[in-house]
Amino acid sequence: MDPRDVVTLGHGSGGKMTHALVRDVFMRRFSNPALVAMGDSAVLDAVGAKVAFTTDAFVVSPLFFTGGDIGKLAVCGTVNDLAVAGAVPLYLSAAFIVEEGLKIADLDLVAASMAEAATSAGVAIVAGDTKVVERGHGDGVFITTAGVGRMRQGAPEGPGSVRIGDAVVVSGPIGDHGAVIAAHRSGLALEGFGSDCGAVTGVVDAMYRAGIRPRFMRDPTRGGIATALAELAGQAGVSVAIREADLPVRDGVRTVCEILGLDPLYLACEGRVVAVVGADDAEAAASAMREVDGGEGARAIGEISAPTSGPVVLRTRYGGTRLYDRLASEQLPRIC
Amino acid sequence: MKASVESFRDARTVEQLLTEIRHLSPGRQIRIMHVCGTHENAICQFGFRDLFPDWLTIVAGPGCPVCVCPATDIDMAVRLATDRGAIVATFGDVVRVPARTTLLEAKATGGDCRVVYGIDDAVEIARREPGREVVFFAVGFETTSCTTAAALRRGVPDNFSVLCSHRLVPPALEALVAMPGQGVDGFILPGHVTTVMGIRDYRPLASRCQIPMAVAGFEPVDMLAAILALSRRAASRERPSDPIFNAYGRAVREDGNPVARRIMDETFERCDAAWRGIGTIPGSGHRLRGAYARQDAQRRFDMTPDESIRDTHPGCLCGEVLLGRVEPEDCPLFRSHCNPDMPLGPCMVALEGTCHARYRHGRPARGRS
Numbered sequence: 001m002d003p004r005d006v007v008t009l010g011h012g013s014g015g016k017m018t019h020a021l022v023r024d025v026f027m028r029r030f031s032n033p034a035l036v037a038m039g040d041s042a043v044l045d046a047v048g049a050k051v052a053f054t055t056d057a058f059v060v061s062p063l064f065f066t067g068g069d070i071g072k073l074a075v076c077g078t079v080n081d082l083a084v085a086g087a088v089p090l091y092l093s094a095a096f097i098v099e100e101g102l103k104i105a106d107l108d109l110v111a112a113s114m115a116e117a118a119t120s121a122g123v124a125i126v127a128g129d130t131k132v133v134e135r136g137h138g139d140g141v142f143i144t145t146a147g148v149g150r151m152r153q154g155a156p157e158g159p160g161s162v163r164i165g166d167a168v169v170v171s172g173p174i175g176d177h178g179a180v181i182a183a184h185r186s187g188l189a190l191e192g193f194g195s196d197c198g199a200v201t202g203v204v205d206a207m208y209r210a211g212i213r214p215r216f217m218r219d220p221t222r223g224g225i226a227t228a229l230a231e232l233a234g235q236a237g238v239s240v241a242i243r244e245a246d247l248p249v250r251d252g253v254r255t256v257c258e259i260l261g262l263d264p265l266y267l268a269c270e271g272r273v274v275a276v277v278g279a280d281d282a283e284a285a286a287s288a289m290r291e292v293d294g295g296e297g298a299r300a301i302g303e304i305s306a307p308t309s310g311p312v313v314l315r316t317r318y319g320g321t322r323l324y325d326r327l328a329s330e331q332l333p334r335i336c
Numbered sequence: 337m338k339a340s341v342e343s344f345r346d347a348r349t350v351e352q353l354l355t356e357i358r359h360l361s362p363g364r365q366i367r368i369m370h371v372c373g374t375h376e377n378a379i380c381q382f383g384f385r386d387l388f389p390d391w392l393t394i395v396a397g398p399g400c401p402v403c404v405c406p407a408t409d410i411d412m413a414v415r416l417a418t419d420r421g422a423i424v425a426t427f428g429d430v431v432r433v434p435a436r437t438t439l440l441e442a443k444a445t446g447g448d449c450r451v452v453y454g455i456d457d458a459v460e461i462a463r464r465e466p467g468r469e470v471v472f473f474a475v476g477f478e479t480t481s482c483t484t485a486a487a488l489r490r491g492v493p494d495n496f497s498v499l500c501s502h503r504l505v506p507p508a509l510e511a512l513v514a515m516p517g518q519g520v521d522g523f524i525l526p527g528h529v530t531t532v533m534g535i536r537d538y539r540p541l542a543s544r545c546q547i548p549m550a551v552a553g554f555e556p557v558d559m560l561a562a563i564l565a566l567s568r569r570a571a572s573r574e575r576p577s578d579p580i581f582n583a584y585g586r587a588v589r590e591d592g593n594p595v596a597r598r599i600m601d602e603t604f605e606r607c608d609a610a611w612r613g614i615g616t617i618p619g620s621g622h623r624l625r626g627a628y629a630r631q632d633a634q635r636r637f638d639m640t641p642d643e644s645i646r647d648t649h650p651g652c653l654c655g656e657v658l659l660g661r662v663e664p665e666d667c668p669l670f671r672s673h674c675n676p677d678m679p680l681g682p683c684m685v686a687l688e689g690t691c692h693a694r695y696r697h698g699r700p701a702r703g704r705s
Binding site for chain 1: 347350351354380381382383384385386387428440441443444445453556676677696697
């Protein structure tokens, strides 16, 4: 058997390998107009109103981490995919693949946290399914959620509507979730911060209330902000110029990254939005986000430029440049 | 701690150092070589190549331990995992390096390969799984070989062994200088390696070849201080009394870390060793010695290197890149056929490989664009 013919962990990284697998297997088999747009949610016109529909699977080790757990993640992840598509999230379904031996009390903690997250995001969990697999065939519990939402007036029109000169705004510090998970896995003690896991409905609502109509939004989960922006650049045929000096990264996240040899721009966020808005709206968007919970650290971090040497061009705090592209596969620690 | 690191990242100090470098007028091209993947990483990370004057070129020498690890050793590690049923534990960037297959691919087809941060994690796996053979694939320069030595001295379980592919920096520098047409005006010495080993091993070469050398750390101010010192010396052609400038005095001593040196001497003996794409360099490898030879995985599993494996893909210039003779952009495979998604040569695999760093950074070392 050729090793290139099997699924590797790299196919789950959210980088280029994931993209190729989705394209070559699923897109090839399932292709239809709603799917090929490859947005965070599919926008459907079938039931008399514009609705957004999306699904996401959650596998995370450990199940409970500082700032959240797999349940909160499963609700917020799907809520956020709807929100960044420009929808008001309404209903979720949840399917559980539970490994034999998981404590029911732990499952109950997960469910309680899902309920709380759903309430605060204004959604109801209205359908579900449960399966149990033999010990050793799962990692405690895997959760798949699907969600529908009602499209807003003035929802983002997607990467194609992005203009050169537009501003890029992020709703808070980047890489918190990824750093927490990496630190947990390598036994590092954390101080002063937890996962950013949370619903982004508040910051998105705040922008719309302020009269801002973002041209593009994404929740930079797996692959981090670098991957989200590199994908945007590829789809829109532009480059994204960002300023290291304006990029919000917590000291604790920076420290975890330095110890483990990771790059915060590739670390997952689970409660952030990166939005592209007209240049004149940049400050208004950031300050609207700062008014609400979860948006306190919002900042304009860069702008859309004509295509240049790379998809994402970071100006370092010393004035040099560093390029970012989607990662080939997972981010692995360096030798020394 | 944080405050002390921040002073080595201070933007104003960086600007001052850059201004001092720009004000030198050597009247010729100056070519400075570093021999450390972490230096290449730092230069790319800070975006320094955009900021240097046209006359200054910083090239990468054979400083990426993952890149220089021969394909035959990667292949032995793969075979230990796939054919011999061993758990092979190693550093993250080693698992993607191509030989016949990569360790990551071996894992996907059933081999048990695990990424660890260091040898202690691998020893821990051996303790937890006493019924399995655990092999630590030990790649790296003196910075990592001292950790291999320390772990073996502390004692390891019987089911633990080491596939030793450690390399030494000074013999590689000697070999590099001896090659014709190098044209290097200064060497940046690796800060981590010299922290362990000290400066003294470089003295014979420095006085013989009369090429200025400077030890550098990895923060922007550390690196620029070394580059400024080397540029000044190269520009003025002055012969200072001490040919080695220590710009990393807070970590590096003349004799390095004497304890580390001693335990390494007790654990390893030097041997001739192959460097991927370069060839065999005398006395440049570490082999387990004396009682520690029991932990030599190659002996334990009676493994012989399969010499039929090619080190580099036909047309790949990684060997020349590793010697600083050509830039990655000079290789006809660069970008088009060889990229991080589909690496053909070792320098494209490791994050600190010159080709990988350059691919991600996107800008040649010289003033081209």
